[in-house]
Amino acid sequence: MGHRTPLYDQHVTAGARLVDFGGWDMPVHYGSLLDEHHAVRTDAGMFDVSHMTVVDVTGAGARDYLRHLLANDVDRAPVGKALYSAMLNAEGGVIDDLIVYRRDNDYRLVVNCGTREKDLAWLAKQSEGFAVQVAERPELAIVAVQGPRARERLGALLAPARAAAVSDLKVFGFAEDGDWLIARTGYTGEDGVEIILPGADAVALWQQLADAGVRPCGLGARDTLRLEAGMNLYGNDMDETITPLQAGMGWTVAFGDDRDFIGRAALEAQQQAGHEQFVGLILEGKGVLRAHQKVISAAGEGEITSGTFSPTLGLSIALARVPAGTEGKAEVEIRGKRLPVSIVRPPFVRHGKTVYQQ
Known part of the structure; x- marks a missing residue:
């Protein structure tokens, strides 16, 4: 049970x-x-x-701690605002994605349930040297x-x-x-x-x-x-081996100043070297796109990270990690057959309407 x-x-x-x-x-x-x-x-x-796991972060060092811990910068959120961020390891891989609520004097985090124990251990380990208390609720x-x-x-x-x-x-x-x-x-x-x-x-x-x-x-x-809505699911679309840059989450990384956040050096090196891109796929025929199916494009091979039948659009959609420069059309291997897909920019649907662009 x-x-x-x-x-x-x-x-x-x-x-x-x-x-x-x-x-x-x-x-x-x-x-x-x-x-x-x-x-x-x-x-x-x-x-x-x-x-989901609710964690309150309090103490005089809370801001400094979170600016070190998170790829996004809590200073981007004024009091009364929430911020989406990833928490990275030294290699830039995503330990978890989370929401931070900036309160008057402290912060609240909400992290994923499947990563709870790992997250709590990481939060405790990284708190050493900061005047901060981390309490699960x-x-x-x-x-x-x-x-x-x-x-x-x-x-x-x-x-x-x-x-x-x-x-x-x-x-x-x-x-x-x-x-x-x-x-x-x-x-x-x-x-x-x-x-x-x-x-x-x-x-x-x-x-x-x-x-x-x-x-x-x-x-x-x-x-x-x-x-x-083009929103990532931890464990499918990103994990500890995938960086935010490879998961379409570059917008959640704040490189703006010389803030020393965990994983920064690895992300900067990856930016220089180039990396895969994260795209949306739309299946042109019948069938259902699923995680781990192979994507074949002119730029090389990639993989679906999440796929489903879209009830709003009435066709199959997916998120996929593909080689840089992949665009236009590609094929997905489903049960030994190659079926054509269009490469689009997610999200697919927002506020009840179709919004994706090719």
Whole structure:
């Protein structure tokens, strides 16, 4: 039996199909992945993401510590804003990707569940020599409410201060009210919020949202939505052997000054030497693109890192790592056959609309 989030009983009652995900018993769907996916693209859906690990970083040295630890620069985020970053090893490989929330006097991180133990050990090891405390917050749950009507539907259920926060937040902004942190962030390519809150509060909120017609969504729809939105999944699209530059995450690396972050020298060397590029693929015929399928192009061979059937587009899409200079058309090997694909720039879908460009 895996770990269970505070919402486990709600998932069982709602008829979820549960799977082991990073050691947690999580819902993969509640009957129809497609219906859940479309609910988020057209209205509102909710996800239990309480398996993610919340870590608070406090102390006089917190800023210096995070500027050393992360490839992105926490100074890019003013107080009340969230920042996406990778945490790298000395070779520039991605130990994990995470969100940092910059608060008045400290910082909150949310890291992936499958890398929890590795991350916590790395955070502790790198804290040596800094005046900093790193504390996991296992009592906190996370509920994501996503979709074009997500904020409107959520706001209608909340007390005035929290409802105001939900309606007023800018993208990547967050507000705190008591022990709730409400952030206008997500992993779907739609508007919405993610709420970090005590476990008991999460159970009550989930029930209120369900009663108001917000559809529970599982990991299956979470994956199709994030892939359409061109968002990376740790362990698929990047890992400890892949740098942000090879994973389409160059925008999350702040080289701006001489800040000495872990992995910087390796990334600068890779920039000089050149590296693979990260692209989107669209299958032109029937079939489904999947991770680890081979991509054959005029510039050489590459590999799909994530692939799926896109419910919004009605065709198969993928993210892939390919040789530099790959463009136009390529082929993917599926069950011994070579099928044509178009190379595009992700994201594929944002705010319910097709946005990819060739």
